[in-house]
Amino acid sequence: MVKTVNTLILGAGAAGLMCAAHAGPGVLVVDHAKAPGEKIRISGGGRCNFTNMGCDPEAFLSNNAHFAKSALSRYTQWDFIELVDAYGIAWHEKTLGQLFCDGSSKEIIAMLISELEKAGATLWCKTEIGDVAWRDGAFHVALVRAGEPVRVKAKSLVLATGGKSIPKMGATGLAYRLAEQFGLAVTETRPALVPFTHDDDGLKALAGVAVEGRAAAGNASFDEAILFTHRGLSGPAILQTSSYWREGEDVLLNLCPERDLKECLIEAKRASGRRGVASVLAEHMPQRLAQAMVERLGLTGNLADQPDARLGEIAKAVQAWPFRPTATEGYRTAEVTLGGIDTAGLSSTTMEAKDVPGLFAIGEAVDVTGWLGGYNFQWAWSSGWAAGQAI
Numbered sequence: 001m002v003k004t005v006n007t008l009i010l011g012a013g014a015a016g017l018m019c020a021a022h023a024g025p026g027v028l029v030v031d032h033a034k035a036p037g038e039k040i041r042i043s044g045g046g047r048c049n050f051t052n053m054g055c056d057p058e059a060f061l062s063n064n065a066h067f068a069k070s071a072l073s074r075y076t077q078w079d080f081i082e083l084v085d086a087y088g089i090a091w092h093e094k095t096l097g098q099l100f101c102d103g104s105s106k107e108i109i110a111m112l113i114s115e116l117e118k119a120g121a122t123l124w125c126k127t128e129i130g131d132v133a134w135r136d137g138a139f140h141v142a143l144v145r146a147g148e149p150v151r152v153k154a155k156s157l158v159l160a161t162g163g164k165s166i167p168k169m170g171a172t173g174l175a176y177r178l179a180e181q182f183g184l185a186v187t188e189t190r191p192a193l194v195p196f197t198h199d200d201d202g203l204k205a206l207a208g209v210a211v212e213g214r215a216a217a218g219n220a221s222f223d224e225a226i227l228f229t230h231r232g233l234s235g236p237a238i239l240q241t242s243s244y245w246r247e248g249e250d251v252l253l254n255l256c257p258e259r260d261l262k263e264c265l266i267e268a269k270r271a272s273g274r275r276g277v278a279s280v281l282a283e284h285m286p287q288r289l290a291q292a293m294v295e296r297l298g299l300t301g302n303l304a305d306q307p308d309a310r311l312g313e314i315a316k317a318v319q320a321w322p323f324r325p326t327a328t329e330g331y332r333t334a335e336v337t338l339g340g341i342d343t344a345g346l347s348s349t350t351m352e353a354k355d356v357p358g359l360f361a362i363g364e365a366v367d368v369t370g371w372l373g374g375y376n377f378q379w380a381w382s383s384g385w386a387a388g389q390a391i
């Protein structure tokens with residue numbers, strides 16, 4: 001069977017579905033998954049953190065820090081909120097501008113499908129994507145739909161198959177392979193928004209402890225929860241930092257960022273030198289963590305036994321702890337892929353490949369990666385919309 005369409009969108013995730021609703025008539029969206037928007041479904045603990053009220057380009061990593069600006073400014077978080085409101089989907093701000101559905105992320109998927117249907121687009125799930133070729137002014141794509149081979153001819157082809165994170169959910173490097181096939185460069189890709197692992201059994205014993213802390217790597221620093229796990233470190237501050245971390249580097253941890261801990265310890269020593277160091281630390285962090293810090297530092301005696309300089313060292317160990325991860329948990333659990341299709345080859349207004357008219361790349365497949373907190377979906381909506389407008 002041969003099918004001719006105006007636009008073939010590869011990938012029915014956040015970006016592909018958004019693009020399909022805006023790309024005009026004759027759109028076919030294909031995906032090998034059983035259902036569209038699987039990552040939307042599981043996102044935000046099933047409530048989808050669908051955007052961020054503070055969405056601005058500063059919250060995105062890319063080789064070209066300016067690339068995302070055009071799409072983000074033309075289809076903003078407010079545009080998406082308006083769409084969500086128009087569908088009567090109830091939402092709330094959880095923290096730091098992060099907007100979640102009150103009910104279920106399935107409402108966002110249903111909304112996108114409804115928009116896609118209103119636009120007259122066709123969606124095929126359970127469809128495998130084979131060879132892609134360009135000849136006689138059109139893209140020719142070999143598909144296998146429910147076991148049946150289908151050849152699709154399309155004027156425009158949109159790469160929207162996302163990144164490599166969570167292969168178990170169907171993530172593949174297809175967009176990168178196809179981009180390279182058409183002469184587009186792909187920047188180095190790495191797992192991001194991902195927990196760190198380490199081999200320190202002492203720290204593993206702290207599994208379950210959470211602290212409001214600060215984690216810093218590269219030129220970035222995040223004040224949010226840090227969570228000790230059986231495998232390493234997680235929690236929002238850690239996930240954010242992972243996007244800026246390089247193997248072999250330290251992450252600087254501050255487990256008590258709100259206080260001058262040295263001052264607190266010195267004051268406590270003056271007030272009551274018989275107290276133990278752990279009991280004072282426990283006023284500023286969970287008891288188990290305070291005890292573990294004292295043990296790690298090999299402290300004996302009470303506060304009065306510690307010279308002020310030693311109290312300064314203790315404070316430093318807690319507030320400027322150079323933690324060396326062994327690795328990250330990798331694509332198995334990473335929320336996103338850092339890097340991707342090099343923006344140098346794409347128009348920032350249309351997402352079209354500069355040297356391959358009719359070829360577009362959107363969403364996570366592109367070298368634009370947002371912070372944790374709804375930024376990555378906003379990039380999917382904005383870039384999908386921008387390509388849709390241009391097609």
Ligand code: FDA
Nearest residue numbers: 011013014015032039043044049161162363364374376377
């Ligand atoms: P996405 O990955 O959504 O879609 C790609 C589609 O292509 C998939 O449907 C896939 O099946 C299909 N595909 C891939 N390879 C294929 C192939 N070879 N053949 C056919 N089809 C193929 N972000 C956020 O802003 N807020 C949040 O709350 C969360 N939460 C979250 C939780 C978890 C567990 C993860 C893993 C990720 C998040 N994210 C997030 C990130 C967010 O899910 C991600 O950035 C977007 O889904 C990216 O949208 P895309 O459409 O680009 O790719």
